[in-house]
Amino acid sequence: MYIILAVTSPGEIEIWEGLLTFAFFPLTVITAWIADIKIIQNRFLPRRYRRGSHGMIATEGEEMKMLESNGVTQPFKDFTQFDFVDPAVRAFEEHRREFIELMREIRKKNPHISPIDLQKQAEYEMITRGPKSRAFYRVQATRRLIGGGDIVKKRIDKEHNKAINLLMQAQEKQNRDNTCKIFFDPAHYTVLENVGSFDVVVGRDGGPAGLTVMVDYYTEDGTANAGSDYIPVQGTLTFYPDDKHQKISIDIVDDDVFEEDEHFYLHLRNLRVRTKDGLILDPSRIGGLPVAQLEMPATATIMILDDDHAGVFSFEHDHFEIIESCGHLSLKVQRHSGARGKVIIPYRTLDGSAIGNKHFEAKTGELVFDDNQTEAFIELGVIDTEQYERSDHFFIELDPPIWAKKMSDLSKVQERFQRRMEQKRRPSVASESKGSSEQDYVFVHIYTTPQIPTSSRMPFCFSAKLSSVAEIRFITNLKQDTPALIAQYALGDVRTTASGLLKMDPAKRAVSASPNLNYRFKRRMGSWIAGMRGGDDHLTNLTADQLEVAELGKPRLGEFPKCQITIKESKEFQVCS
Secondary structure, eight states: OHHIIIIISTTOOOHHHHHHHHHHHHHHHHHHHHHHHTHHHHHHSOOEEEEETTEEEEESSOOOEEEOTTSOEEEOOOGGGOSSSOHHHHHHHHHHHHHHHHHHHHHHHOTTOOHHHHHHHHHHHHHHHSOOOHHHHHHHHHHHHTTOOOHHHHHHHHHHHHHHHHHHHHHHHHHHHHOEEEEESSSEEEEEGGGOEEEEEEEEEOOOTTOEEEEEEEEEESSSOBTTTBOOOEEEEEEOTTOOEEEEEEEBOOOSSOOOOEEEEEEEEEEEEEOTTSOEEOGGGSSSSOSEEEOSOOEEEEEEEOOOOOOEEEESOSEEEEEGGGOEEEEEEEEESOOOSOEEEEEEEEOSSSOBTTTBOOOEEEEEEOTTOOEEEEEEEBOOOOSOOOOEEEEEEEOOOEEOOOHHHHHHHHHHHHHHHHHHHHHHHHHHTTTSOGGGEEEEOEEEEESSOOSSSOOEEEEEEOOSSSOEEEEOSOOTTOOEEEEEEOOSOOOSOEEEOEEEETTTTEEEEOOOHHHHHHHHHHHHHHHHHSSSOOOSSOOHHHHHHHTSSOOEEOSOSEEEEEEEOGGGOOOOO
8 A cells, every 4th residue: 555655656546556455355354264263373373271260271382181070180182283173073172161161160159059050050151251243232231221131041041941841741751651541632612503413532642552441421411402402422432552532423403493502511431441351440440650541621512503593684885886877786785694594684775965766766675585595686776867966875774684484493492492491490499499308399290270260360279280291390298199289379361271380388388370481482472573573673671581582593684784875976987886
């Protein structure tokens, strides 16, 4: 640089001088890299090291030695003397030496430190002493400012936790080799009512080789009832030595009556081990660790989703735009969340700024959705006035749907409703019976026959006969062989022979009658059917029992029961949608 500025062309830099200067930059980078990796020192200037009070000290002509904990000196291998040693091996040996030195220093400062803590502290010191970028220090400072802790310590703790997990996994593997575990895999199933048949998988894990395991299974009612909602099963599964999974087949009963989502349970029990000689043994009594056991989960839950809902009806959107020159509008109505049965959807147009039969075809009609039909279209005409006007709008509104179900389905609903009401009353009647003896209870079904028809609230006599049609618990002092019962009670208006529930008060020796199930069901079904035909939903002032009946698969309107149609002027050169 001095020659260029002062000798060849003083005060002036020529082009060749600039190119020559740029040519020296790669040479400068190469020499810096050679100095960084210390090639010259390692190959041409061999050195010895000795341990000092402040770390490793470079010396000449001395053999590197390290004092062991027992005071005996042990020389380290000096790989710098050999050119044929793998660089990776040399780097590992140097790293090992430094790590041992760190552990010795920490041990001197903390004589009572445990081996695990000693290793963790040495790892931490080793990492913190290494070269780091500015980004590392920036992140570390930020974490300390916000209370995030030391990133290096957290990483070391994570590694040690991983080692502990590996140790626990090794112990678990040993337990698996000694004990066979039987469990459901998975333990929860969700199926549609129309699935027909499906399999529940039971898994096996671990255990000694050549082991044959037997386990019993059975179903238990939850909200779903055996026979009417599913086919109950029970039996025994046999796991032979090579079997890892066994399947239990369950049938679901599909009906046309809407029900809420129900569930039932499948249990495992009575685990047994069969020997090669054919002996059946209890695995928990063989001695030592059990050779087989039931593992959680030993109970599977099966949820049945009903597919008999009549559906939810709605427009695709609540607003559409059309061009006046289109001349025709086809608007789709969707049906989702079920498509059971035939449903009629009344609809009508409502004027907005657009007037019926002037800007559009005013119309009132019905859409008919057949069974399993999921969409239908409302067809309207759009009138082109051939005059420039501002954009107008009108509305199309869906009225509450009418469910055109067969009356045979209503009888099924009635039977299910009666069964549910009886099940709900059993706990309440049983709670009233506390304090009475067991012989005070008898299961009967009472048929009442009015002897004196009356429309006033006057008492009258009736006869009650025992029957085995249904089992209904009530409190009485009667014996099961009593042929008849005479009592008095007050009713409002009795016109027909009906079946009712009776409860006797032992103190008063009188029998009181509960409201009749058939009569009550007919009243509620009548109000429900009337509500479907009317304009309102009729679900606001119903009791819990009435709401249960009214919601049995009833079709309803969805998110967009009303749609606004905007008619844009055709002279705005917009394309008809």
